[in-house]
Every structure is written in C-alpha cells, then in structure tokens.
Amino acid sequence: MNRNAVIKGTGYVLVHGPDFVIHNGTTQTTERVVNPSSEYLTALPGHLRSYDKAVNYPPNQVYIGNLIPEDLAAYEFPWYDKEVPGAERYGRFGEIMPQDEFLGLVQACDVFDLVFLEKDFTAGVKEKLSAHPLLDDSILSRLKDGVSYEDIKSYVEEKHAEPLYNQGQLVGYVKQAHDIDASLSAHVLLENLVYKASGVLALLHLIKSSGSAKEDIDYVIDCSEEACGDMNQRGGGNFAKAEAEIAGLVNATGSDTRGFCAAPAHALIQAAALVKSGTYKNVVVFAGGTTAKLGMNGKDHVKKGLPILEDVIGGFGALIGENDGVSPEVNTDIAGRHKVGTGSSPQAVISSLVTEPLEKAGLKITDIGKYAAEMQNPDVTKPAGAGDVPEANYKMIAALGVKQGAIERSAIGDFVRDHGMPGWAPTQGHIPSGVPYLGFAAEDIISGKIERAMIIGKGSLFLGRMTNLFDGVSVVLQKNSGRRDGASVADLKEPAVRPVIGIAAEGSELGREVAYEGAALAERKGFKAIVIEGEDAHRKMEGMLGSGEIQAAVTMHYPFPIGVSTVGRVMTPARGKELYLATTTGASSANRVEGMVRNAIYGIIAAKASGVSKPTVGIANIDGARQTEKALLALKEGGYDINFALSQRADGGIVMRGNDLLTASADIMVMDPLTGNLMMKLFSAYTTGGSYESTGYGYGPGIGEGYDKLVLIVSRASGASVIAGAVEYADQLVKNHWKRIAKEEFEKAYKAGLKEILASVKTRTKDIDAGLPGDEVSSEAPEVPCKEIVTSEIHGIEVMDIEDAAACLWKQGIYAETGMGCTGPVVLVNEVNEAKSREILVKAGFIK
C-alpha cells in the first residue's frame, strides 16, 4: 500500500478591489440595468472601505495568517468596526494586494494584448510592483509602457472594451478578443484575466511558503468556478497551465477541476491520489477569484449602514507532495462523497460527508479535532439574512452526533465551540469551501493541537441549470504516522533518511541563480537541498528549522549570539587535503585567548561530526597562539583527548606556520575568526581572482555550547560549487548527529577542567594584552531593561567592546543584545531606539 500524500505548504491571498465592486460585481451591474438611478447605487461609493481598512479588518488578517481563527473568536461580533492593531499587508500565508498593483499584475498576466493601462498609471504601478518580493523580472518585464487617456476613452466608448478604474478614475481597458463571440467578449475576458492574475498571485505565495523550488512542481489543478474558451468550446479550460506559465512552473502541466464550491475539496482528493499513486510527486491545488461576486450582498450591507465587506477577491493554493514522514497526511482512505442517490436533505448530505466515512474508518464524530466546511465570514452573511454559515454546519454535524448517540443533546454548544471555528473567508463560492483551514490545519496537526481535521466541500449544482442535485466531498487530514519503521515525528526532526538542507541565499553578489545551481549540483551528488526565496527568507528559514521541515540551513549571513562561531572547511592546494578553519565568523568569546581555546573545541566538533574520527589540531601562529597552546595542553593533561599535530617545519611544535596552512599539516587550524575569515577567502577564491569563491565547503556551521540550530554560512561571493559543498557539509553533520557530538565534547572538556583553565587564561591575558577592554563590566553590571524585539543592527563596534557597548545602553534604559553580523559584531536594539542608541554609543566612543 502506498503512503498517504502530505500537505507541504499553503498560500492565501486577497486583492482589494473597490472599483471592481462598483463596475464589475454582478449585484451592481444588474442593478444598473434594472434600476440605474437606485438609492443603492447612489449610496454605494460612500460604503466602500479604504485599502488600509481592508488590511486592518480582522477576518482578512486571519486569511493571510497574521491571526489564527481563535484570535478572531476573541473579537466581539460584529467585526466590521474592529481593526487589528499593527495589521500588515503580508502574512505568513500570503498578502492583501492593493487594487492599483493588481491591475498591473492583470496586465502582466495577459499574453494576448488585451489589457491596456494609462501611461502615468503604469509607471506608478511598475515602480510599486518592482518592490514586490515575489515578482521577478520574468513577470515585471511583461508590463507594457501604457497608452493615452484618449485611447482608453475611444476603446471604451466605441470599441466594446471594458473599462478599468482605480479610485474612480478611468485607467485602462480590456479589449474584446472577437467581434461576435460572446465567450471572448471584453466582459468575459476581464473576469478571466482578473481570475488568472489572482490565481498566479496565490501560486507565487504558495511556492514561497512551501519552500519548494518552482522547478519541482509536476502538476497544477485549478479548482475555481470560472470558465475559459471560445464559442466552440465555452469551457475549454486549462486556466491551470496558463497560470503556471506566468508563475514560472516550467516543469508543470495541469488541468481544471470544476464543481462549484465543492471543487477545491474534489481537487484536494485528486491531488492526494495522484501523489499517493506515484503518478506525480508534487501537485498544486489552487484557485484565484474574480469580480462577479464582489458586493454580492452589498444591498443589505448598505441598507444596514455597514461598509461593503465583499470588497476583496480571494485566492489560495496548497502543495500536496510525497510523504516526508513529518507533514500532515491527506488520508484518502477516509473520504466522504455525496452520491447521485444520496438525496438532498441536510441530514442525508451531512451523513454522506461526515458520519459515513468516519464510521467506515471506525472513528467517532468527536475523533475529528476541527471540521472545516463552509468558512464564510458571518460578518458578511448575517446582515444579509443567510445566518452564520460555519456555525450552522457545526450544529448540523453535532445534531447528527446526537442522533447517533455520540454526544448528548445538551453538548451541542460545546461541540460547536470545540470542533468548530468562526468563519473568516470571503464569500466567493470555492474560496471559503473547507480549504481556508488547510494552512492552520497543517500547523495545528504538527503542533499537536489536534490529531485530525476534516475538510468538507459542498456545492450547489442547480445554479448551472443542469441538475437539481446537491454535491459534496470530504477528506480527513491527520498527523503523520512517521517513518515506516515506527519512528515518531519527534525522532524525525533529528536526522531523517535524507536530510533536507534549506538554502536562504538572498543577496548573493553572483545573482539569485547561484543558489539554484548550488542546489542542483548538491542534488546530483545525492543531497537534498531546497532554495528559500524572498526578502523574509531568514524568517521562513527559522520557521522551517523549527518545524523540522529542514534539518539545516545554508545562508549568507546570520546574527549568531556571542559564544557561537563558525568552523570553515577548505581544500588546501599543496596536498589537496581538507582543512577545518576554527573559526571563520562569529565570536566564541569577547576574550581573544578564551575564544581561541573554545575555537579548538568547536573545530574538533565540526571535524568529528563530518566523519574525521581523530582529527589533529594545530594553532596558527598569530597573536595569542602561545597562551592558547598552554591552555590546550592543560586541557589535555586534565584528560581531554586532543590529538595535536606537528608543524612541517624543522622545529616542529603545535603552533603552525604559513606553509602548514598550505599543506594542511593539521586537520583543524585554530585561529581567531577575523584571521579565519581572511584564510577562508584566500582558500576559496585563490584560483579565480577573488570575486568568485569556487572551492571548498564555505564558512561552516555556527557551533557553541547548547546552540542547537544548524546554520551554515557561505559568502555573497560563494559560487554554486561552494554552496553545494556547504550542503554536503550540512548533510554530513546531520547524519553524524552533530548535536550529540557537540554535547559529548563539551562534557569531556568540562570534565578536564575547561572552566578553570578559561578563568586563568582570562586573568593572565589581562596582563599580557594590557589596554584591551577586559571583563570589568561584570563587576558592576547594570540592570537589564525590559526585553523587547531587537531588529536594528548597529555595526562598527570592536568585538572586544561589544558587551560593554550593550551594557552602556542598558545603563541608559535601552534594551540591547549583542550578536555577530556578517561584517562583524553588532549591537541589536529595537528600531525605535536605534537613533538614540547610536547617539549614546558615539558619545561613549564605541562608534564614530
């Protein structure tokens, strides 16, 4: 039996479209035909929300993942007059795009020269879109230069074009694609192009949040309610492939699945089955939305003095992939379906979708943690007389439970609260249908909040006038059963069969492609690497490390805390031998000699975890080498087994000279991180002239006591081969249980008296290195102010002074942390305090 497919990622987008509400929503277009001077149409513009209001609206913030459904339940109903403080355009699942930028995206999605935008408008939009984190040149270069206002007017007034508006201004048009064919009229094309653009946006966010490479997607299933084709094949279809083309999914093909609101659930089951059967590895289920349903319940909203709440177009995407032993499974063995013979009473419908499949699987109604059926936002539906749709569904499921004897009648309320959620999705048919919960479901299952969720899709087929039958399907998501050998999910967060290494290489001097080339190269060598894109790649990377989705990450800079530094690994020219440089970035200690002693241990850990069972250790002949030698000898004497190397030079010894570096006389060369960094550059780029690092394994993993994240550094000049080398390095560390090795080495060193040795080193070096800032701070430590989020980096402080600089800020009541940035030590403060902190640090002489 094949294993269930899993959910590897989700994306959710909203597009704010107030002008689309007025000009393209069918409630409004119908009213304009029936009653053009109606009170409703006159009052409507005064009820439209600004973009900011739409962003701040609590249900919208839930949709893009900035709030969770439980947060929404805490807001007092109704929600239309509530705002989320500090709400943002981007969330962890996606974004809320403003209308002007979206019009630009619509044009970028048009491959038949049908969409034209005004010149100045285009220029403004182009600039805004170029700042979008997910739109690259392949999409932005599709924007045209723009046309004149007169041109737009003439097309709209004389040539049956559909006008496009922004903030009440005519800014463009969509042309008809055929003189007679109603299927290619400007009206239909506008709806289809808006649909396409929102679908593309959903795809882009999905790819980003899943951490997958675009090249890895094999198949895409579009599951909306739209149709494209000409008069000879009105629903010819394959929106899916058209959207995949713009999104750059070069290895995908696809198809459209339709079924009114039930289509996403149908598509989810199809995707899971395609993956489970082995036909495809990565299948995307996705949909955008279009203009028709905007303002659908507008009359009721205006009548009751509410804003038009249906002013956003929704889109979503989910990536269904092969079982990775961790991500939540789509269990296609528990799939309900409303059959032709089922009947249309609510009772028959809910039985067929909920209780029948559960009974078959031996489960009770209460074994499902959360149900997601129609997740319509009640703020929209209640004033329109359609009630609270999610609540009604939960009550029906509970009532069925009562009939079956699974719960008491008096417990219906509890069931609704515990197994349900408030609705947060826009009311565009397929968009609220079960799938809005996929993203949260995956998180809730991984975090252990729930064991299982059921996604239910229901559809009203009568709208197409082909049948009066109802429709629906359902499927269960569940905790991953782990590896076949019975290992638990927790075990898998440690080495999996094949470790997955994330590459977050934004900002390379060699271009974005280098990360992909590196990943491909690593893949060919049998390692698994995925590229993490976007300007918030680091945050994403942290999330993936935390969730166990990746076991290690390769990145270009990372603020390691003091105490952590990186062990580089290079290929030396004289003997073609590998050399571990301990260390190359970060700072093991503010004290030079203590740092170098620690670096020796870090080097041993990295080498052993890379498979060198008895690595030899040498100390580079630099300032502090002799004291380091003494300390390490003392450590060996105390019982810590250090295998010292001998210099190639005639006079031997464990302090190494320049030629020992070239021949790699020692496996591990101990030095301070600044020297290490210099060496790293030389060894990686000496054949290329310096601007391109072509050999070796990069600056290596950050190692420190109790530091349990595996983050490896490469530089902005690291080429694909070095990135691939870093992936290999990471893979070995994971497979060899680096964390366990690190713990063991520290334990052994402490047993041998590391603590005392370091203490004596520090007092002695004070005399030797007179004039260097020492440890005075600890004697009179200021009180640490309240912890706050620190994101602003202040550079330019000497590494030896870094702790003093932080303490100096504490004294002034500013919370500060120290860390190691890519260019040296940094003090981190809250961005609000940055300017003041700089002032203080300048005054105190820490920075210029």
Add this chain to the structure above:
Amino acid sequence: MDLENQKRVKEYAEQYGSENLVVLLGASEGEAAGLAAETVTAGDPTYAGPLAGVSLGLKVYHICEPEIKAEIDEAVYEEQVSMMEMVLDVEDIIKEMSAIREQYTKY
C-alpha cells in the same frame, strides 16, 4: 426569496390557482423564513422580483411547523428532517410564520 423562485411561484399560482397552492419553506432561521413567507403572501418586500407589488396571499408553512410535521410519515420525517429540527430555532420560526399567515394569507 430569489428571483427565479418568485417567478416559479407566480407561474404556478396562475396555472393552478392561488387557492390550490401551498408553499413549503426550509429556511434556516425565523427572519429568512418570514421574509420568504411575506414574499408569497403580501408581495416581495425588496421590490426586486416578479412578486413585487403582487399579493398572492398563498398558504405558506415551514417544514418544521407542527401542521406539516403531522402530514408526513413519521419514519420519513425522522430520516429527512429530524436532524435540522434539532438545529433550528423552531419556536422562533413558528412565531414568524404564524404572524405572516395571520396578516396576509387569504386562504
């Protein structure tokens, strides 16, 4: 009540005679049931559909009202409606429906 349904009700009334027609509703709450009932008795209160200004005064009931429940085979009712009966606020629905019938039903 949606425009298509209003049209159908109006056509049936013309075809079979208003006195021979009973409209059965399945709305999920009192207010919605009341609005639909008003539409087929006093006329479309939203003035949007074919029944705007047309007072048919039809007999109208909700499926959960006792008069209708008594007409239906117990086993069938149990299988088809009992679950929703548990979910809906039947009392509120009865209240709304009775009020509309008292006011507007002509038959």
